[in-house]
Amino acid sequence: MKQAEAKPVYQEPSFFKKELKRLKENRIAYLFVAPLVISVALVLLYPILKAALMSFQYWYVAKPIAGGKHPFVGMENYQEVIGSDYFFKSLGITFLYIVVTVAARYILGLGTAVLLNIKFKGRAFVRALVIIPWAVPEVVACLVFILMYDYQYGVINDVLIKMHILSNPIAFLGDSNTALGAAMFVNIWKGFPFAAIMLLAGLQSIPKDLYEAATVDGASVWRQFRSITLPMLKPVSVVVFLLLVVWTIKDFGIVYVLTGGGPSRVTEILTIFIYRAGFKSFNFGMAAAGGMILLVISVIFTMLYLKATKAGENT
CATH class of the missing domain: 1.10.3720.10 (MetI-like)
Known part of the structure; x- marks a missing residue:
């Protein structure tokens, strides 16, 4: 008697494949949201990143360093x-x-x-x-x-x-x-x-x-x-x-x-x-x-x- 063929084991899609599938399914929605996301990134994200950078630099403008430099001062x-x-x-x-x-x-x-x-x-x-x-x-x-x-x-x-x-x-x-x-x-x-x-x-x-x-x-x-x-x-x-x-x-x-x-x-x-x-x-x-x-x-x-x-x- 022939042995029964083994059924293929189901493998769950990887996280990357799931996200890629979700992106394809909702691509129209993402296109509509994209202008808002870009605007928020320009108006909010850049100032936050700039402030984070300034928090580690010398920015005491009342006592400026020669040459107008802003060196890193750590914490x-x-x-x-x-x-x-x-x-x-x-x-x-x-x-x-x-x-x-x-x-x-x-x-x-x-x-x-x-x-x-x-x-x-x-x-x-x-x-x-x-x-x-x-x-x-x-x-x-x-x-x-x-x-x-x-x-x-x-x-x-x-x-x-x-x-x-x-x-x-x-x-x-x-x-x-x-x-x-x-x-x-x-x-x-x-x-x-x-x-x-x-x-x-x-x-x-x-x-x-x-x-x-x-x-x-x-x-x-x-x-x-x-x-x-x-x-x-x-x-x-x-x-x-x-x-x-x-x-x-x-x-x-x-x-x-x-x-x-x-x-x-x-x-x-x-x-x-x-x-x-x-x-x-x-x-x-x-x-x-x-x-x-x-x-x-x-x-x-x-x-x-x-x-x-x-x-x-x-x-």
């Missing part, structure tokens, strides 16, 4: 950043700024989303009003708040004195005890509508059957919120939190327009520290090193965001 710029008297102070202020503003924006956004999810007359109009703070340009919002915070003519001092909360007006942006809190308030007012919109979308995706079943079982409104709403909002909440953190890490405009990092550098977040190093002290090598540190921090949270969104897609 000196990074050592100068970390050894600065204000770096860790700025890092601490940035951390406090992020924690307070992100938590407040999420809580306010969640409360607003819950209220806007209730049916009432004029709900569409109120939803449109909520978006206004987010839509107003940062500089415009800051200039309005500078007038509102004004020591002599500001409406905030006027209202607080009339309500007998204050006996004397306060220079909110000029007092080291209130400047950071005043900047945080503007950031919270400007950013909470984004959290509200995202969380409202998450609330509307929760099946109504769950609430009906919980009501039949005798669950209170608070118990339904704790056992249904919060767990079902978890994927959206993670994305909102990480996005707010990433955006707040690189925040510059609000604090700079309001206080410029003062008074006495009590509002000097990391971005303003980098700005001072580059455009006040003209030490662009030190500024580039600080920028790279900030970039690493931002990339870490961006990767967490991408991981969270991917996990949400798989659930």
Whole structure:
């Protein structure tokens, strides 16, 4: 009897062959995306690579080297950043700024989303009003708040004195005890509508059957919120939190327009520290090193965001 011929063993395609096949299948899509990728590479990638190179070179233009050369100095710029008297102070202020503003924006956004999810007359109009703070340009919002915070003519001092909360007006942006809190308030007012919109979308995706079943079982409104709403909002909440953190890490405009990092550098977040190093002290090598540190921090949270969104897609 003839022996049965052995069946060929299936071999899985290599990684290169898989990628080549995927590239062929999606070549039209890649052609459409190519102009955007090239534009981003020119506008973003080149400056990042240039800054990374500058962070290892001598770029103290206030004390130039003869011939205008920029020799490599290794890790000196990074050592100068970390050894600065204000770096860790700025890092601490940035951390406090992020924690307070992100938590407040999420809580306010969640409360607003819950209220806007209730049916009432004029709900569409109120939803449109909520978006206004987010839509107003940062500089415009800051200039309005500078007038509102004004020591002599500001409406905030006027209202607080009339309500007998204050006996004397306060220079909110000029007092080291209130400047950071005043900047945080503007950031919270400007950013909470984004959290509200995202969380409202998450609330509307929760099946109504769950609430009906919980009501039949005798669950209170608070118990339904704790056992249904919060767990079902978890994927959206993670994305909102990480996005707010990433955006707040690189925040510059609000604090700079309001206080410029003062008074006495009590509002000097990391971005303003980098700005001072580059455009006040003209030490662009030190500024580039600080920028790279900030970039690493931002990339870490961006990767967490991408991981969270991917996990949400798989659930």
